[in-house]
Amino acid sequence: MPYRPFIDPLTIHDSWYWLLIPMALGIALVYKAVRLQTLEKYWRQVAIMTTQIVIGMILLGAASYLVVVAYVRFIAERIAGG
Amino acid sequence: MPDPSPVPLGSNISAARPVKAPPAPPQPLAALLAFAFPGAGHLFLGYRARAVRIAAGVLLLFIVGLGIGGLDAVDRKENGLWFWFYGQMWTGPLAFGVDYLHQTEFKVIDHRGAIRSAAPNEFRNPVTGAPELINVDENGVPWAKYQVPGSTNAIVVKPAYPPKRRSSGRASELGTLFIAIAGMLNLVAIIDAMFKPRAAPGHAR
Numbered sequence A: 001m002p003y004r005p006f007i008d009p010l011t012i013h014d015s016w017y018w019l020l021i022p023m024a025l026g027i028a029l030v031y032k033a034v035r036l037q038t039l040e041k042y043w044r045q046v047a048i049m050t051t052q053i054v055i056g057m058i059l060l061g062a063a064s065y066l067v068v069v070a071y072v073r074f075i076a077e078r079i080a081g082g
Numbered sequence B: 001m002p003d004p005s006p007v008p009l010g011s012n013i014s015a016a017r018p019v020k021a022p023p024a025p026p027q028p029l030a031a032l033l034a035f036a037f038p039g040a041g042h043l044f045l046g047y048r049a050r051a052v053r054i055a056a057g058v059l060l061l062f063i064v065g066l067g068i069g070g071l072d073a074v075d076r077k078e079n080g081l082w083f084w085f086y087g088q089m090w091t092g093p094l095a096f097g098v099d100y101l102h103q104t105e106f107k108v109i110d111h112r113g114a115i116r117s118a119a120p121n122e123f124r125n126p127v128t129g130a131p132e133l134i135n136v137d138e139n140g141v142p143w144a145k146y147q148v149p150g151s152t153n154a155i156v157v158k159p160a161y162p163p164k165r166r167s168s169g170r171a172s173e174l175g176t177l178f179i180a181i182a183g184m185l186n187l188v189a190i191i192d193a194m195f196k197p198r199a200a201p202g203h204a205r
Helices: A016-035 A042-081 B028-036 B040-045 B048-073 B082-091 B093-105 B169-194
Strands: B122-124 B131-133 B142-147 B154-157
Touching: A016 A042, A016 B048, A016 B169, B028 B040, B028 B169, B040 B048, B040 B169, B048 B093, B048 B169, B082 B093, B082 B169, B131 B142
Parallel strands: none
Antiparallel strands: B122 B131, B142 B154
């Protein structure tokens, strides 16, 4: 069955995390257009906010991973041992 | 000796302080335009550059979301995540239009009258919307036939495919999420347009 853009979904199961970048960019584009008093440093502010969102999400992902593989395992072992 | 006080004697001291500007009157028309199309409210108020940027951001998220998740990313009725539409609907006619097309042109009406997505082996009768079974010929080409009400002749369609492919997993999640974010950001722009003063002539930003 041929792929029909905007009707059929993309196959992105292996590369979905790259979509964080256009998502962060879109959020920053609109938020900064509404929030800034003047637009003189608009693109710089958009770049900073996009980077902040991407880094923040990576850190949140890493923190969630640590909770699952370290803390939950630690709690599970304590329950099993005790 | 000159008087060190900048406030003239006998005047009200509070009057010398900078006075905060009164809030701008609400602009319901700007809010309505912002709902009708992303950025249109700011354009109406004279903020052309902001309007272009708002439209670019909201449309980027909407189009990328639809590209990722396909039509299933906007579904007011069926996909079990209908509440996402309450966020998506703030993109205005874009979301309502895509949902209308989805419900009326890309879903089938089964024998009970229920509107649902077609199964992978179902073709949509373009006249009645009824599901028709897809068969495969000796060369592996899918085909289907349908009947027009009032006619005895069957029309054969080859190759025949389901009206859309169902989205699942990450594609479904991210497509839905992108469009919901577009809607929520446009809601922020709608509220901003509602309470923003008109741009001074020659100072449009």
